[in-house]
Amino acid sequence: MSLSLTVDGPRWRAHLESVADAHPGIVPVAKGNGYGFTLGRLARKAQWLAERGHDVRTLAVGTYDELPEVAQRWHGDLLVLTPWRPWVPLPEPALSRRLVHTVSRVGDLRDLLHADPSARIVLERMTSMRRHGMAARELWEAGELLRKHPGARIEGLALHLPLGQGTHLGEVTRLMNDFVAAEVPAHGAPDVWVSHLTDAELATLRSQYGDFGFRPRIGTGLWLGDRGALRVTATVLDVHPVERGDAFGYRGRTAPKSGHVLVVSGGTAHGIGLEAPTGDQSMKARAATIARGGMDAVGFVRSPYSIDGKQRLFAEPPHMQASMLFVPHGARVPEVGEDVDVRVRYTATTFDRITVTT
């Protein structure tokens, strides 16, 4: 009766361990919908990795609001990726000690040090992404401020790099130079918290900056890196034969030809049929997005459900918890209770049930 994620446990765990092995100092990222797995499960998995002896010391969450979901299930340090702002209340002391704040403005650094002089802090440097972060001179100013606060615990530098687009090495080198220029008082070797670097880029940086630590933040590549270990299925809830011209559905659509209308689990509440931007900017991809968006204007559009390996059309836009598909005459009609495969964007999908096989 549900939209289910079935995880091949041994295969998935082997993948998690191989990623953790290949990336010492890895900072697993558990944010948003927990990449489909839920935040709680990811926190427990990170704890499991640490207990298995992998070099996992810090778990990253996206926002301060996500902390309660993970704080009991993961026992190590916690990094919040969204930069701290003055209106964010500080957690109670027990959690504070484990918490590493991202700070992206000099004013915020001043405020945070005032609120908690012993706060653990990662300074974020603006990258070519231009989202959050300090410019070079702001970082120098931060360094000056920190030299007056020797008690502050600076854990290093955070860089949020754009995806792909050639090598990041030149940019990272320049941004790290700005950190050197800032003369941030050191408590041991500073760490550079980075995302979206290839393994080769990381290896080069580790070699050129042996006096820094590197903490690769990895979400997608860790949790979703082995898609073969994951299977998403929906249950066929009902099957109705239709003839050409028969009306059905909320909107009284008519069948274009004879076949079957299937009611399957999974709807807008799960994220089915909600288009998450793919980031693919080719003309073809944009045309496809427009076509999908206009589905209720003309005809049927492709659904993420597939039966016997063939993707089927939506008979009408998805409902809240179920969707209607059209199976034309001649194809095999699945039975009620049968499972069909669904292709989803994990970061935009909520599953009714997650089963991890042992």
Place this chain on the structure above:
Amino acid sequence: MPSVRPISPTEHRDYLATLPSASFLQTPGWGKVKSEWRSESLGWFDDEGKQVGVALVLYRQLPRLKRFLAYLPEGPVIDWADDDLAAWLDPMVAHLRKQGAFAVRIGPPVVTRRWTTAQVKEGIADADVRLLSQIPPAERNPIGARTVAQLHELGWRHQGVEGGFAAGQPQFVFQVPLRHADGTQRTEDEVLKGMNQLWRRNIKKAAKEGVEVATGSREDLKAFHELYVHTAERDHFTPRPLRYFETMYDALRADGEERFTLWMGRHEGDLVASTIAIRVGEHAWYSYGASSTEKREVRGSNAVQWAMIRDAIAAGAAVYDLRGITETLDADDPHVGLIQFKVGTGGEAVEHAGEWDLPVNRALYKAFQVYLARRG
């Protein structure tokens, strides 16, 4: 914001005398050495008219055009620790543009990284380490980092070099500190103890074999030059003519006698090694060297080096500078022998910010790059 105007060689010399040291490539005498380039002395002045900086500019003409590359080797001599380098560089660039410069090339004399002798030695021994940059430095210098950050910010372009020597001044040099961290002078004995066993043994051996080291006169330049041409043939580099060294002798010594010293190492009357030392204030350089192929066993080169180092200590110098090394630590690279020789002195590898270009006329600058690339 300081203003910039041309100054006389005397004003230039007098200002340098107020500083602990500056690169010899920024002295007025150096302009005379580079006689094929037009040269100009520039001064920076604050609002009260007090001089606060100086530069030697070399203008190199583009073929067939009245346009120049304005080159300030290891300069300008300004306050590089200032967070507002634009205030220093902008009026300079404005002046150079008026002089017909299509591009400006500078070499900020700031240190970015340092490595100890032990680190360099470990790097050479480690097969995985090919470049100095692959070893965490003993020091990353914040002033150097700020200079680099600001030059990027201001649109200057780093003239990168990988592996071998660049066309311009070397970014990596090897230096023996002659002072302790607290500023006191190191003794000869302390410097000697910092050297590796081979160097110490060779210095001792040269003394035992009776190598005698003395300073030479202008007339001795001829003997130096003969040995230098011999060295060039053996080590496969193109020698400069005798006239170049005579000009250098005259021009640098006109600024001060310590600016140029010729050293001669003789064994039973035979010249076995000869070098040129340069000193500006607290900074002493080993500039040119020549050695005989015969009688290598008497270790004339080590003897002359030791004499130069002792002389620098006696003069109260802070640094003995063996000049350029390549970044390579690859044991198979032909350049590594040079580093190994210099490392034996027990000094440190020092990285400077390197050379930076600012295109003033983009089209001409591009054409110039193409011309340089073709020339190889």
